């Protein structure tokens with residue numbers, strides 16, 4: 001996804017292409033390789049963890065370790081999308097700790113009725129999206145983490161509900177303070193019978 005970014009030391013000089021382990025300096029080539037390598041890692045077993053902040057970072061590392069040196073590490077520059085600026089990097093650590101403390105207080109969303117699970121999971125995802133801890137790969141890490149939350153709660157995960165436009169619209173609305181579409185989407189995901 002294209003970001004509004006400040007001059008970025010993570011990019012090859014004079015470009016908006018992120019430095020990568022493959023040495024690819026063309027964005028289309030990088031997109032293609034990144035997706036292929038991500039899909040291989042997404043198919044593997046995810047790292048074990050406590051559904052906490054370190055686990056979230058480990059998940060990103062797992063998914064993007066073949067592409068970026070900084071996989072699993074928070075970004076250091078300010079970024080935004082379509083006029084929405086995400087958490088300034090100096091506050092990422094504090095905000096992530098707060099989001100994951102909330103999740104722990106809710107006992108990681110276990111033993112909840114589906115609508116309660118959906119609205120709380122939507123809130124966690126909305127928070128983590130507004131923080132946007134990584135320079136790239138946030139959306140895919142969010143959805144991988146949602147899968148871990150459903151799995152831990154013994155709920156199904158209907159991946160067929162993940163229609164790109166619907167996910168994007170729900171995330172953007174959550175950024176603007178309306179978490180309802182995201183909760184409805186999660187409700188459909190966990191109601192899946194496929």
Ligand SMILES: Nc1ncnc2c1ncn2[C@@H]1O[C@H](COP(=O)(O)OP(=O)(O)OP(=O)(O)O)[C@@H](O)[C@H]1O
Pocket residue numbers: 001081082083084129134135136137138139140141142167168169171172175
């Ligand atoms: N204008 C916006 N405001 C808030 N959130 C947005 C906006 N545009 C996209 N997003 C969210 O940002 C996330 C995508 O972040 P990023 O591009 O870092 O992840 P990705 O995994 O590389 O991309 P994608 O999710 O598109 O595959 C998604 O959750 C998306 O819904």
